[in-house]
Amino acid sequence: MPRQFINSGSNPFQTELGPSAFNPNPPDDLINRQGERAIWLRALPPPSKMQTGRMLGEEDEPWMYRIDRVRRMPQETIINQHIEGLDLFTKFGPISKVRDLYMFRNEDYGGNVHLEVEKFSDNRITIKPNPEFVPDYEFQCDYEVETFERRFIKPFIQTKAGRNLFLDTDELIVKIHSVHRHISGTEQFELLADVKTDLTKIILPQASEAGREFILDITTFSPISIGYRTIDARDKRLSDKSGLSLVAGDLDLVVPTNINLSKDDILIPLNSLNTEKEWIQRGEDGRFPIKLSPVREVYAIYSDTEEFHDFEIEDFRFLKINEQTPDNLMIVYGYNPRFRVLPESTISAIARKVQPRKYNARLDQTSLDLGNIFEEILK
Known part of the structure; x- marks a missing residue:
């Protein structure tokens, strides 16, 4: 929206x-x-996909993902x-x-x-x-x-002490151009370095007290709104051999009339969180890549002998540890699940008006770098 x-x-x-x-x-x-806010990614197939008509994931050639501007x-x-x-x-x-x-x-x-x-x-x-x-x-x-808007917000008043700045909006913060913080006792502002975002808030390098004034230069993104429910094992459609083959855990999905989804598009609901545990390994840049993204919360990080607490999430899928650690760690985290749109949909109209369209979608953990997708679009 x-x-x-x-x-x-x-x-x-x-x-x-x-x-x-x-x-x-x-x-x-x-x-x-x-409805629930969701990121909608158009899946653009490689030439071989268009020639064969196969579904996503059945060939090695990479897909491109784009967001409509x-x-x-x-x-x-x-x-x-x-x-x-x-x-x-x-x-x-x-x-x-x-x-x-x-x-x-x-x-x-x-x-x-x-x-x-x-x-x-x-x-x-x-x-x-x-x-x-x-x-x-x-x-x-x-x-x-x-769908993308560069916004210059002056002044922005911090409402709660800490490192996090929350905007009173449903938009997602996808790029931070600059953040200036007021210097107490003066009329000057200082430019802050190493400011990050996790889509829903701005994360400062150091904590600030409530009432502090900021100047924000950011780019925001407007997600779509969707309604959905999970198909459970008692649904009669699971035994129906005609039409689209559904399985338990698929979604009944409804979107506004202006959202023209197509087969293999990806939807990422932003309120739903799944929990995952995995071993992660330090990369060449010193960060730990995480398999499933976007990562929204980290619940625990362990080595064989201790637990670590000083960390940051970068680009929605990389863990940066600010203390000495082994090269292999166990992480427990929450992420937004991704769903792939299935081929068929249902449309309806009443009172001379087209109604929202109904689709089905299936859980799909196709590897993608959401931070890189936003970066490519905003170049």
């Missing part, structure tokens, strides 16, 4: 159709408000509470393109009025003057938003 500028619903009368036996999928607004939003209704003069405000932003914008008007009064856009910024659309424009009418907007 992109950065949200307007917290209220797009329609004051809440006319969205809810789930029912006839319409089993939840509406877009419900998924965006109550722009995302089309579901068509949005803009009401007069979100209109100021010739400026219309969408629920999400920053806007990258307005595909279509029109004023809804009854056919008896001449039908819909298409409006020309003069400029747009963040979630503001400024239209060109039009004698037929009436702000009390409803407006339909079809637009795209940027």
